[in-house]
Amino acid sequence: MMEARAPVLLSVLVAxxxxxxxxxxxxxxxxxxxxxxxxxxxxAIDLSAADADPNTPERIEVAPRAGTTVTVPVVASAEDGNxxxxxxxxxxxxxxxxGNPLGEPVTAPTKGEPRGKKKEFEASFTMNYYDPPGAYKVxxxxxxxxxxxxxxxxxFHYEELLAISLGSSSVSFGSGAIGPGASTHAAPSTVAxxxxxxxxxxxALSATDLTNPEGDATISASRIxxxxxxxxxxxxxxxxxxxxxxxxxxxxxxxxAEKNAYFDIHMPTGEEQFIPAATYRGRLTIGAAAEAxx
Amino acid sequence: MTLRLFAIIxxxxxxxxxxxxxxxxxxxxxxxxxxxxxxxxxxxxxxALSVAPGAVDFGTVLPGTSSEPVRLTLANTGSVPLRLAxxxxxxxxxxxxxxPAAAIRVVLAEGDSGLPLAEAGTNLRGVTLGPGSExxxxxxxxxxxxxxxxxxxxxxxxxxxxxxxxxx
Numbered sequence: 001m002m003e004a005r006a007p008v009l010l011s012v013l014v015a016x017x018x019x020x021x022x023x024x025x026x027x028x029x030x031x032x033x034x035x036x037x038x039x040x041x042x043x044a045i046d047l048s049a050a051d052a053d054p055n056t057p058e059r060i061e062v063a064p065r066a067g068t069t070v071t072v073p074v075v076a077s078a079e080d081g082n083x084x085x086x087x088x089x090x091x092x093x094x095x096x097x098x099g100n101p102l103g104e105p106v107t108a109p110t111k112g113e114p115r116g117k118k119k120e121f122e123a124s125f126t127m128n129y130y131d132p133p134g135a136y137k138v139x140x141x142x143x144x145x146x147x148x149x150x151x152x153x154x155x156f157h158y159e160e161l162l163a164i165s166l167g168s169s170s171v172s173f174g175s176g177a178i179g180p181g182a183s184t185h186a187a188p189s190t191v192a193x194x195x196x197x198x199x200x201x202x203x204a205l206s207a208t209d210l211t212n213p214e215g216d217a218t219i220s221a222s223r224i225x226x227x228x229x230x231x232x233x234x235x236x237x238x239x240x241x242x243x244x245x246x247x248x249x250x251x252x253x254x255x256x257a258e259k260n261a262y263f264d265i266h267m268p269t270g271e272e273q274f275i276p277a278a279t280y281r282g283r284l285t286i287g288a289a290a291e292a293x294x
Numbered sequence: 295m296t297l298r299l300f301a302i303i304x305x306x307x308x309x310x311x312x313x314x315x316x317x318x319x320x321x322x323x324x325x326x327x328x329x330x331x332x333x334x335x336x337x338x339x340x341x342a343l344s345v346a347p348g349a350v351d352f353g354t355v356l357p358g359t360s361s362e363p364v365r366l367t368l369a370n371t372g373s374v375p376l377r378l379a380x381x382x383x384x385x386x387x388x389x390x391x392x393x394p395a396a397a398i399r400v401v402l403a404e405g406d407s408g409l410p411l412a413e414a415g416t417n418l419r420g421v422t423l424g425p426g427s428e429x430x431x432x433x434x435x436x437x438x439x440x441x442x443x444x445x446x447x448x449x450x451x452x453x454x455x456x457x458x459x460x461x462x
Contacts, residue, residue, distance in 0.1 A: 027345050027456045031398070033352035033361065033385060033435050037447035081357040082447055083440030116441035146447055 037146040038081025043118070045140050045154035046075040052159065060156040062136075064129050066163035067196035072125045072156065075111060077118060078142040084114035089143040092123040095153075097134030105141070130198050130253040133160040160199050164251070164288040167192025167258075171284055173265045177277065181269035185225075188232055188262040191286065193249075195257040200250055200291040203228075203261065204243040210280035219268060219280050227262045235264070238284070245289055261286060342372035343423070343458040350433055350454055358439035363401060368456065369428035375461040376423045380431075380454055381415035388448035393438060398454070401432040408434060415457060422461055 048054070050072040052063040062072055080086040091105040108121035125138070136158055141151045171189045178184065195201050207221040227235040228249055238244055251259045263284070268275055345368055352361035370376050380400055385393040399408035402421060409416050423429055433454070438445050 025343065025458050027343060027458075028453050029345055029347070029366070029456065030349040031352070031382065031385060031433075031452045031454050032349065033393070033437070033450045034354040035387060035393075035437055035445055035447050035450055036354045036356045038357050038440065079440075081440045083357070083444035085444045086440065086446055117439070 035082070037144065037148060038086075039146075039148040040078055040080040040087055040142045040144045040150050042140045042142050042150045042152040043077040043079055045138050045152060046077075047072065047138060047154055047156050049073040049075070050156065060154070061159055062127060062156050063159050064127065064131070064133075064161040064198055066161060067129055067165055067194070069129065070127045072127055072138075074108075074123045074125065074138055076108060076121045076123070076138075076140040078121070078140065078150075079117040079119070080142075080144050081117060082144065084117055084119040086144045086146075087114075087119050087142055088145045088147075089141075090119075090121045091141045092121070092125075093139045093141065094125045095137040095139060097132065097136060099137070102136075108140075127158060128255070129161065129163070129196055130255055130257070131158060132253070133158050133198055158198075161197035162199055162201060162288045162290055163195070163197035164201055164203075164286070165194045165196045166286060167194065171263050173263075178265070178267050180267050180275050181271075183266040184264040185232055185235075185266070188227070188230065188264040190230075191261045191263065193251060193259050193261050193286065195251045195253050195288075197288065198253045200252050202249045202251075202289040202291050203246040204287040204289040205238055205246070205261075205285065206240060206243040206287075207238040207284045208240055208282040210282035212276060212278035212280050214276075214278070217274050217276050217278070217280075219265070219275070219282075221282065223266050223268060224282075224284065225264050225266065228259070230260070230262055232262055232264055235262075243285070243287065247289075247291070250291065342370070343376055343378075343456070344369045344371050345456050352433075352435040355435055355437040357437050357445045358441070359437055361435040361437070363432035363434050366400075366431045366433050366454075367428055368423060368431065370423040370425050370458075373425045375425060376458040377461055378418045378421055378423060378429075379415045379457040379459070380411055380418065381413060381457065382411045382452055382454045383413050385435075385450035385452035387450035388446050389444075391444050391446050391448075391450075393435070393445070393450055393452075397436045397438055399434050399436065401434060402429075408432075411454070415455075423458075 047060045050062045052061045074092055078087055090108045092108045093105040094102040096102050106123045108123040111120040111122040135155050137153045137155050139151055139153045143149045168191055173184045205226050207224050209221050210219040221240050222237040224238045225235040236244055350364050355361045382395045382398055384395045395413045396410040398411045401408040
């Protein structure tokens with residue numbers, strides 16, 4: 001009887017060993033998911049590097065530079081829930097105060113090392129001295145690999161600049177002697193005036209009296225006459241103070257904005273004052289004046 | 295009387311089960327001597343597990359969000375109690391992107407936060423599936439955020455392997 005049970009006991013033991021030994025059975029089910037597209041987010045546009053007045057960070061003010069350009073650095077950031085690699089393109093566009101695009105959009109290169117969802121871009125714009133003042137916008141457009149597009153805008157205020165440059169540093173009324181009582185009216189001296197700002201310019205002119213080297217004789221500043229036309233029509237004598245204004249000079253801004261100012265001198269006679277022969281020198285000041293508001 | 299036993303042989307016999315994936319069963323056969331009056335066979339199997347549905351579709355999931363739970367019903371259609379483990383290599387997506395195994399978790403009971411799966415397998419501890427019984431697992435995909443990895447939009451595919459071990 002005992003012998004007859006031995007195989008049964010043994011077989012149960014073997015079964016237990018097999019099951020417990022870890023022999024297992026596997027089944028596999030397919031798994032799938034569709035990861036959706038998370039649209040990009042245009043996060044921020046930082047124009048602070050160009051801000052002329054950091055004390056008012058809420059208002060970015062860019063100051064033009066007379067006769068030259070100003071670079072406006074732009075740092076922009078965007079993120080995408082699918083990861084920064086999903087940000088396929090970033091363009092930065094400058095808009096004028098009327099909202100019109102200025103030039104072509106700039107494909108902004110990546111700034112630094114992207115991390116996680118976020119990527120930074122950098123670009124810059126060049127503002128000309130004659131670009132009109134006003135509120136300009138910088139628009140960041142980011143597109144992801146699914147062509148989802150998002151934009152944001154930031155504003156900077158391009159300030160007014162009233163500036164001129166002069167085509168010559170001196171006004172000579174001629175190398176020849178001018179006799180007492182004579183004038184250079186027929187051949188006035190010319191000074192080219194260039195508008196190097198971004199607003200219409202009128203002129204404010206003043207002069208010192210002209211003095212001989214000995215300092216014992218002067219020619220009054222009022223003897224120097226100014227006109228905005230070559231025939232000296234409407235010429236006006238200058239003064240030391242206050243400056244004489246030409247509210248009709250109206251020199252518009254622009255890349256080639258230039259006009260001439262004309263000067264002549266009416267020499268006093270010996271009858272009027274002591275006027276020894278000499279070279280008389282003085283200082284003529286030509287200033288830019290804001291166009292009078294109508 | 296001396297028993298003339300020649301050998302004791304254990305054999306695994308694969309039993310194909312209908313739905314949906316056949317699971318091997320175990321039959322232990324003990325041959326007895328020809329002169330044995332009574333044939334004795336100890337049978338420990340068969341063991342069988344059915345898994346339904348045959349595919350887990352997490353649907354559309356945005357990065358950084360979780361899918362709706364997908365019900366996975368495991369039924370022990372055999373006669374051996376089973377312990378279960380799940381394993382997955384994760385999901386493969388476009389442009390070489392992938393979602394790791396740990397982004398898929400299995401919830402055993404309502405209110406559980408769930409166990410993340412692993413490539414090497416995650417044992418569902420405490421779950422012993424008796425013969426004839428079934429259990430429902432909730433499988434959830436936690437799509438990684440773009441903060442953690444590149445998860446481009448698109449279709450991701452993979453597999454989940456369900457492993458059953460007989461319990462003695």
